Amino acid sequence: MTQPIVQARNVHKAYDQLEVLKGIDLDVAPGEVVVMLGPSGSGKSTFLRCINHLESIQQGAILVDGEQMGYRLQGDKLLKLSENAIARQRRKIGMVFQSFNLYPHMTVLQNIIEAPVGIHGESRADATAHAMQLLNRVGLADKAPAYPRQLSGGQQQRVAIARALAIRPKLMLFDEPTSALDPELVGEVLATMRDLAAQGLTMIVVTHEIGFAREAADRVVFMDGGVVVEQGRPGDVLVNPRHPRTQAFLSRFI
Amino acid sequence: MIGKDRVNSAKAGDVTFRDVSTAHQQFRWGKTALWLIVVLLAADFLWAIANNENFGWATIREYFFHPEVVAGLWVSLGLTVVAMILGTILGLILAVMRLSDDSLANGLAGIYIWFFRGTPLLVQLIFWYNLSTLFPTLGINLFGLGLGGWDTNSVITPLTAAILGLALNEAAYMAEIIRGGLLSVDKGQAETASAFGMTRGRALRRIVIPQAMRAIVPPTGNQLISMVKATSLVSVIAMSDLLYAVQSIYNRTFDIVPMLLVAVFWYLIITSVLNIGQGYIERYYGRSDRRNSAAAAMQPTGEV
Numbered sequence: 122m123t124q125p126i127v128q129a130r131n132v133h134k135a136y137d138q139l140e141v142l143k144g145i146d147l148d149v150a151p152g153e154v155v156v157m158l159g160p161s162g163s164g165k166s167t168f169l170r171c172i173n174h175l176e177s178i179q180q181g182a183i184l185v186d187g188e189q190m191g192y193r194l195q196g197d198k199l200l201k202l203s204e205n206a207i208a209r210q211r212r213k214i215g216m217v218f219q220s221f222n223l224y225p226h227m228t229v230l231q232n233i234i235e236a237p238v239g240i241h242g243e244s245r246a247d248a249t250a251h252a253m254q255l256l257n258r259v260g261l262a263d264k265a266p267a268y269p270r271q272l273s274g275g276q277q278q279r280v281a282i283a284r285a286l287a288i289r290p291k292l293m294l295f296d297e298p299t300s301a302l303d304p305e306l307v308g309e310v311l312a313t314m315r316d317l318a319a320q321g322l323t324m325i326v327v328t329h330e331i332g333f334a335r336e337a338a339d340r341v342v343f344m345d346g347g348v349v350v351e352q353g354r355p356g357d358v359l360v361n362p363r364h365p366r367t368q369a370f371l372s373r374f375i
Numbered sequence: 376m377i378g379k380d381r382v383n384s385a386k387a388g389d390v391t392f393r394d395v396s397t398a399h400q401q402f403r404w405g406k407t408a409l410w411l412i413v414v415l416l417a418a419d420f421l422w423a424i425a426n427n428e429n430f431g432w433a434t435i436r437e438y439f440f441h442p443e444v445v446a447g448l449w450v451s452l453g454l455t456v457v458a459m460i461l462g463t464i465l466g467l468i469l470a471v472m473r474l475s476d477d478s479l480a481n482g483l484a485g486i487y488i489w490f491f492r493g494t495p496l497l498v499q500l501i502f503w504y505n506l507s508t509l510f511p512t513l514g515i516n517l518f519g520l521g522l523g524g525w526d527t528n529s530v531i532t533p534l535t536a537a538i539l540g541l542a543l544n545e546a547a548y549m550a551e552i553i554r555g556g557l558l559s560v561d562k563g564q565a566e567t568a569s570a571f572g573m574t575r576g577r578a579l580r581r582i583v584i585p586q587a588m589r590a591i592v593p594p595t596g597n598q599l600i601s602m603v604k605a606t607s608l609v610s611v612i613a614m615s616d617l618l619y620a621v622q623s624i625y626n627r628t629f630d631i632v633p634m635l636l637v638a639v640f641w642y643l644i645i646t647s648v649l650n651i652g653q654g655y656i657e658r659y660y661g662r663s664d665r666r667n668s669a670a671a672a673m674q675p676t677g678e679v
């Protein structure tokens with residue numbers, strides 16, 4: 122078996138006294154699409170942010186592509202990595218945020234080539250060609266010279282997806298990518314994500330879009346109260362949830 | 376098709392719809408009369424000043440481009456530029472320190488800002504100028520273990536005292552302006568940058584500072600204009616700036632008012648030019664806000 126892209130073991134995370142993650146175990150195989158569901162406050166966003174070490178964890182370990190995030194082993198001592206080394210670890214992980222977070226002072230094209238040129242050392246010409254290819258893929262090639270403020274929410278989110286893809290990530294994290302969108306714009310973003318899933322990108326998607334989970338997910342993970350309550354194929358978890366909390370959660374969508 | 380006449384006379388209830396494109400501008404007598412009176416009074420005032428011999432217009436004309444005045448003007452401009460650049464760089468460092476989680480950096484920056492904003496610039500300038508009376512030699516002298524150094528009097532000239540005084544004082548104000556600017560940028564921006572693997576320095580330079588500029592530029596324009604005038608304080612430490620130049624001339628010729636007016640006009644010219652420049656810079660940093668992007672889209676990235 123190939124090595125999983127993500128290996129999370131017994132992940133605990135607390136903000137001061139508030140325990141948010143209480144021992145999460147999760148493996149994500151290359152090419153797998155994992156959709157995380159769960160009620161508000163169950164710790165889904167927090168878990169995503171722990172994966173790329175935007176948040177540090179208090180117990181357990183998270184490995185991405187075989188490297189432990191935020192730490193390195195020296196002999197048998199585990200040492201915290203420096204800021205810059207952590208930044209380097211994050212470079213193979215793409216992230217898409219609920220609020221898009223495009224850089225408002227840069228054009229769409231500049232947004233996309235910022236990391237490839239500035240961090241990954243790609244040439245401007247290569248990065249631009251790749252960016253145009255990605256913009257084509259999300260159907261926004263004509264928006265390259267526009268500023269984010271001139272785009273609709275759905276268009277901004279598709280640009281944000283192209284921006285994350287531009288670093289050729291081994292793993293993509295989506296934190297409620299459609300929650301800030303008007304209902305009629307949700308579809309275009311989900312369609313883009315479905316394409317990515319079909320093309321074999323490894324993705325962890327936090328969403329409340331049960332339809333997307335049903336169609337695109339290889340596995341659905343249901344979280345509640347900082348633990349994984351239930352997981353499995355969408356055909357099982359979504360159709361015949363075993364845990365009462367999953368049943369209660371899903372009943373709201375039917 | 377709805378014809379123009381239809382629109383003009385279309386009725387909905389008792390409201391008549393008249394196309395606004397047919398509207399006329401009403402001539403406003405009151406406002407026009409007010410304008411006339413103000414222009415007349417201003418013209419009269421200017422005429423009175425221009426014909427007042429006491430202002431010494433001939434002297435002003437004679438000395439406006441006098442070599443001493445021009446030399447002083449360059450000193451003032453040079454001091455402004457150098458002190459502003461140093462002050463801004465140091466201010467940026469202080470602002471970043473002030474915002475860091477590190478309590479040592481944060482505390483040091485806080486004390487710096489507290490001290491330099493809390494004491495008059497004039498006193499600071501005199502203080503730097505007289506540094507040699509406090510520390511005859513400058514150098515690292517850890518608890519009396521002399522590690523070499525320089526004679527203070529050879530280091531602190533009027534020029535270095537002026538630059539030190541103006542720049543260090545300016546840094547305290549710029550630090551607060553820049554800190555405010557950095558805080559005005561959405562936190563998600565720095566977080567996105569770090570999620571993409573940018574180092575903190577790079578995120579600051581490429582993502583946060585460019586967005587903070589919109590909040591930083593206007594008050595910095597104010598600071599720059601204050602700085603132009605603050606340079607006149609250095610005349611007290613025998614630095615031959617613009618004010619010092621006109622003073623030394625009127626000490627010989629006793630044309631006090633005309634010579635001061637020479638300085639006044641020069642200061643006004645400089646600050647006017649700066650005002651215009653500030654407008655351009657503000658428009659540059661506001662470009663991503665314009666809905667019409669035809670021109671804005673052509674902006675270069677200006678990167679790496």
Ligand SMILES: Nc1ncnc2c1ncn2[C@@H]1O[C@H](COP(=O)(O)OP(=O)(O)OP(=O)(O)O)[C@@H](O)[C@H]1O
Pocket residue numbers: 136139141159160161162163164165166167168
């Ligand atoms: N920076 C923080 N400081 C303190 N508490 C936090 C912080 N971030 C999140 N929390 C708390 O952690 C808990 C989990 O938050 P999280 O954002 O992970 O939930 P979520 O499952 O993503 O919910 P939602 O569906 O509403 O986005 C919440 O109770 C939240 O208040």
Ligand SMILES: [Mg+2]
Pocket residue numbers: 165166167296297
């Ligand atoms: Mg969330």
